[in-house]
Each structure stands twice: as structure tokens, then as C-alpha cells.
Amino acid sequence: MKISEIKSYLSKRSLIILLVLIVATPLFAYAAEIVGYSEPLENLAEEFGAEENPLYHGLFPDYTIPGVDPYIGTIISAVVGTLVTIILIVLILKAMLRGKTNGPNT
């Protein structure tokens, strides 16, 4: 795989858009807090008295970092989550690609 081939599918613009979205996360978190963000599923659960019973909270519970300012925690979560998502899918797809080139059908 040549670098130029990768570049043809990956523009600088797409990376800038990704960065803008990451920077916007604390603003949206702030706005959601002001209006009292609540999804239909949460409203239904309240109506039926269904309670969450978390078995696992994750490393960054609810996109925050314990002991760190929530908005800074949000933006760090956005950066970490985006990078980990990209790394995870690239690893999965690279494994698939190896399967393709070395598989019995090729």
C-alpha cells in the first residue's frame, strides 16, 4: 500500500472536521446541561421506575475523568475515544486484510 494511495482517501479536510467536532464537545455538554438533556429511553425508564444497575463504569465514566474538571474531562474523553475507535477499527480491518491475502480462496 503506497502512502499516496492512502492520502487519496484521507484528506486534510476530514482531519480538520474531526478536530472541530472534538473541540465542540464541551460546548454541547454545557448546552445539554442547561436544557436538561434527557433521551426518550430515560424518560420511559423514569415512567416505569426502571433503574440502571451498572455492572461496569468504564475507565472514563460518562465521558468524564474522576477528579478532573468535567469539561476538560469531556474533551480528553473525546480525544481518547476518537483515537481508540480509529485504532480498534484499523486493527480489525488489517486483520481482515491479512485474511484476504493469505486466505485459502486467494
Next chain:
Amino acid sequence: MHIPDGYLDLHIAITFIALSIAILWYVLTRTKIEIDGRKIPLIGIVAGGIFVAQMLNWPIPGGTSAHLVGGAIAAILLGPYMGCIAMASVLIVQCLLFGDGGITALGANIWNMAIVNVFVAYFVYKFIRQKLNGGINISSFAAGWAGITLAAIFAGVEIGISSAFKYSIYVTVPVMGIWHGLLGIIEGIITAGVVFYVYKNRPDLLYLR
């Protein structure tokens, strides 16, 4: 729409874990056939973009809000198989790193948002675009709307057949379907906007033009 731990009965959670593993297994075998190594970075960026876009909660005053799910964007840009893998990756990271969506409900969440949302969106887009000769905007809007509405109806079924919601499927399905049908208009508009932008600038990146 991420279902947390505690909302689903254990047998429902296990059923959807099994269903999702079976479909993901099939999707991975198809991915192995379709994968184009040059597109891997693009798929990574789309998945990363969907992860961060899901963090942007729409501040709708009045008590009911939502965020983009992005299954239709993944389906139209990457195709159903790569789109499904991208959405599943996002959901796995959200669950394991951020505790968003319960670990026992991961199967149901993948079923709703990575499988139903992506495949419904893809087939709606394909049908309107190819069979009805629909425009790119209307096709992707309908895909965005239908994908999220169907995903929400499935979530309504899953919680509605669980004891935490008193087996009130006749309430949970219409509430989830109608609310996400309304919020889905925003999902449809954003989907159409993103797809149109890519279509105008880099039409070669669309899986199905």
C-alpha cells in the same frame, strides 16, 4: 438510545448477544471479501467521526433530546458491511471505555445501532436511489430517518419484553418509535448534509452513489 445494565432481562440480553455475534461473524466474512486496504484510513476516520458526533448532545429544550447515531452515514459512505463494523467499533469503545451502554446490553445495542440501523438505512437508501431514481438528498434523508426509527422500535421491543419495564411492550414500542421518529428528522437532515457534502466534493468515496 444506549440501553444500560438493568433494563433488560438476562435471557433477553443473552439472546441479543448471540444474535449480534452471529451477524457480526457473517459481516466480518463479507468484510474479508470486500476490504480495500487503501480505504482503511478513511473507514477509521468515519468511525472516529461518528464516535465524537455521538458525544454532541442536541440541546433541545422541553425535556426530550437526542444525539446523532450515524448508522446511515456509515452505511452510505462505507457500505453495509464496513458500516456495521464501524458502528460496532464505536459501541464497543463507548461501552468499555466510557460505560455508555451496559456491558450486558452491548449485544442489544450493537443489534439496534450497528445492525438494524445500518442495514435498514442502506436498503432504504439503495431502494430510493436505484429503484425510484430518488435524489441524493431525499434518499439519504429517508435512510437516516428510517434507520434510527427502526433501531428505536427494536430498543422498545427489547425493553418492553423485560420485567424492568413491566412487560409493557405496547407502551415502550410506540413511545420509542414516535419520539425517535420525530428526532429522526434531525438525524435525516444531518445524514443528507454529510452525504451531499461528500457527494459534491469526493463522490468516489461514496459506497453507493
